[in-house]
Amino acid sequence: MADKGTGTGTIEVPVLIVGGGGCGLAASVFCSDHGVGHLLVERHAGTSMIPKAHYHNQRTMEILRQHGLHEAVAEQAAPVEAFAKVRWLTSLDGDRPLDGRMIHEMDGFGGGVLRERYSAAGPVLPTRLPQSRLEPILRRHAERQNPGRILFGHELVEFADEGDRVVVAVRDTRTGAVADIAAQYLIAADGGRTVGPALGMEMRGRPALRQITTVYFSADLSPWWREGAHMTHFLNPYNPGLFSNLFEMGPTWGKHCEEWVMHFHLPPDEAAGADEEVIVPRIREVLGLPGLDLNLLGVTSWTVQGLLADGYRRGRVLFAGDAAHRQPPTVGLGLNSGIQDAHNLAWKLAAVLTGRAPDGLLGSYEAERRPVGRHNIDWALSAAAHNQAILGAIGLGANTPPERREQMFVAYFDPSPLGAAGRARAAEMFATARGGYQAHDLEIGFAYEDGAFCPDGGPPPSREPLRDVYRPTTRPGHRLPHAWLDRGGRRLSTHDLAGAGLGFALLTGPAGAPWCEAAAQVAEKFSIPIRTARIGDGAEFADADGQWAAVRETADEGAVLVRPDNHVAWRSMGAGDDPAGALADAISRVLHHDSAPR
Known part of the structure; x- marks a missing residue:
């Protein structure tokens, strides 16, 4: 299955992978392990600088273990005990009566009371590692196994499926040189940016649920930080517009974490003009730390979507990752699903390319993975809506009338028996969020x-x-x-x-x-x-x-x-x-x- 030249200047390879993000790089590793000759092209010069996805569920870690990647990932990743909790706080600190209060916490993502159950179910546990640190590991592994065939800074400029092969023109973004590549199959792992539109592949569903501003920053939060949280939601008693969530991003995990990601739900007009002068004060206000010294590392604005491609295969093109499905970050199914797509596909490509199976085997890729993609999208949408419904039901959501908001929080923290009863009722409602934070069967039982x-x-x-x-x-x-x-x-x-x-x-x-x-x-x-x-x-x-x-x-x-x-x-x-x-x-x-x- 080695690649070869045609003598006409066209490079021939069995498989071309378009896209060098987490899904594309994983596909490269898996193809190499199965002996599938391939070439990967990625338009960016390097791997992601933004943390993006950071939770790698048990099924994904099993796959990485199978392909010799688990130890390299685990060496940098947060162990499960470092992200065993999901928390809701009013702020980290502050001098007002309702500042710095814990609203609720629950175990999640394989930690705490869940650990024994997860440990019995698989040879490895989930981990947390931001995509900005995962992708370099995948890239090093891919380049070591397939030297000279992992081409960053190369973009697809023309594309044609000729029936018996796919022919593309790829441009070197540094030199402008264009090379023609012919492949028997193409894996589109480009996030749906190029190949899908060129083929008229439609993404259907809910294209614009809400706008999210993601802020990547460094700060020393050790005096105030509560260790062991996968995510911390902030519900401000005085200003519902400050609702946000915060995640550790390492490289040290726990109290002395250096880097963080915060998600804001900003209106589109505010998100478009968000700069350091707007973002930094907002971070400080959310955290209740007006004097916090922080360094802004990056700001991105993106749209939450729930979209599924019309198909996972079109001729000799196979779609994977965000090119096939896009879901809200709830439950952490995005990158996990993409890596699992690639894992499903690699052994089938190997069987077909070696002649052990006919091309029809590749039809099973869509038959198997597309229903999983559909269910994951629906589940993430449902979990996101339910999380908001819980807050509304206990009177702490964004839709509580402003004149009653502070009163509802005071009642929630009331030390009286009536307050205790209210918190107990709220705890019962929070427990239903396990469909998002404890979805073990969704992760490995599909x-x-x-x-x-x-x-x-x-x-x-x-x-x-x-x-x-x-x-x-x-x-x-x-x-x-x-x-x-x-x-x-x-x-x-x-x-x-x-x-x-x-x-x-x-x-x-x-x-x-x-x-x-x-x-x-x-x-x-x-x-x-x-x-x-x-x-x-x-x-x-x-x-x-x-x-x-x-x-x-x-x-x-x-x-x-x-x-x-x-x-x-x-x-x-x-x-x-x-x-x-x-x-x-x-x-x-x-x-x-x-x-x-x-």
């Missing part, structure tokens, strides 16, 4: 209902309405449940059995030897690697904590086939009459071979 797997008619696990409880299952289309295994004194996860370089995996019970023998035959027939693992008493892999037996949902004689992206492709509840035939049929269907019944 499932594909149509695509590159073999449905077996099994019912999905029951789901809590607020998606705060994840229930593992081996039902095809779902993420493989994590369980710790032991092999010769080495501890590893079920997730370590499949992946780039490993291919598919077949996990069986201790009596699954016939399936393992069948896997060797099927692997040879289809020229694909299938790693086998018998798990249980007397088998090569010990079920370290009994966790696999609890979640496998098959008998000791059964088997679970796992795709390289750790989604379940097929399963047999017990022994089969013809293991080799059943497994061959499953692989044929998963890879979308023309001879397979669909």
Whole structure:
């Protein structure tokens, strides 16, 4: 799958990635790991200077772990205990009676009381690292694996899908030189700026929900800062227009954090004229720190959207990340979804480009990822609306009449039994925000209902309405449940059995030897690697904590086939009459071979 020249000045590569943000760089890493030759072009000279996305959920961290990136990210990232809380404050400090008061706090994002549950569900936990620090890690990794083929400062200027290939003209923004590139497939990870519009791809939904001004600044908040917060919402008792939220951005995490991001909900006319003279006093007023010494590092204004592309594929172009879906930052699904798009796509491109699967396999990318994108957008919109509804219900929202606002806050903090009852009622309402801050099932429990797997008619696990409880299952289309295994004194996860370089995996019970023998035959027939693992008493892999037996949902004689992206492709509840035939049929269907019944 190496690239080659045509002799006519056109560079040919199997895959061209347009866009070098988090999604595009992740796609490059994943393609390299799968042996997919590719070229990446990015119009900017370097990676993002603005923190942007900063929460990397458990599923994303599992993916980064699978591709050898977890340690590099974790080295700089905030561990889960450093962002275990979501808080609502009136301010950090101030000399008025209602200043510096804690309104409410709850555990979120895998921390606090959630940690045990998250730890049992996966081999790694979520982390926090701003995109401005994540992207350089991804870029270094991408360049090391694909030297000379990660081209920043190169923009796409012309584009054509010729049916059997995509041809583009790319301009070097420093020299003005233009190069022609031909690729068998193109991954559009450009945020929807160039490729989608050129193809007439529409983004539909809610294009302009509200305007957000994001302020990136440095300051020493250690005398006032309450450690352990993922986000801190500020509700000013005297001025509803000061509603905002604040996030640590490192590089030190906790009390001595140096850099911060604050989001303001400014009207468009105010946002357009926001400069240092406007922004700095506003930060000080929100925090209740009129004398705070701070350094403004950047100000951006952007529009909250809820948009989904008409399709995730158009001819030989595949859309990923913001080019396919854009959602509010609530629940932190944006970059996470983009990285997961790339992860879904990379192994399928590898299978098609090596001839192990027909082009039809790539159709499963849209079938699988687009419904997830739709649901994530809807969920983020719902969570954002609900957060505002909670504040309105307890009388602390922006719509409380100005003449009653301070009175409502005084009543909220009233030390009397009546005040305590009011806070207890409010706590019950705040608890419903777990659909945004504790959405574990949304993060790792999503499932594909149509695509590159073999449905077996099994019912999905029951789901809590607020998606705060994840229930593992081996039902095809779902993420493989994590369980710790032991092999010769080495501890590893079920997730370590499949992946780039490993291919598919077949996990069986201790009596699954016939399936393992069948896997060797099927692997040879289809020229694909299938790693086998018998798990249980007397088998090569010990079920370290009994966790696999609890979640496998098959008998000791059964088997679970796992795709390289750790989604379940097929399963047999017990022994089969013809293991080799059943497994061959499953692989044929998963890879979308023309001879397979669909």
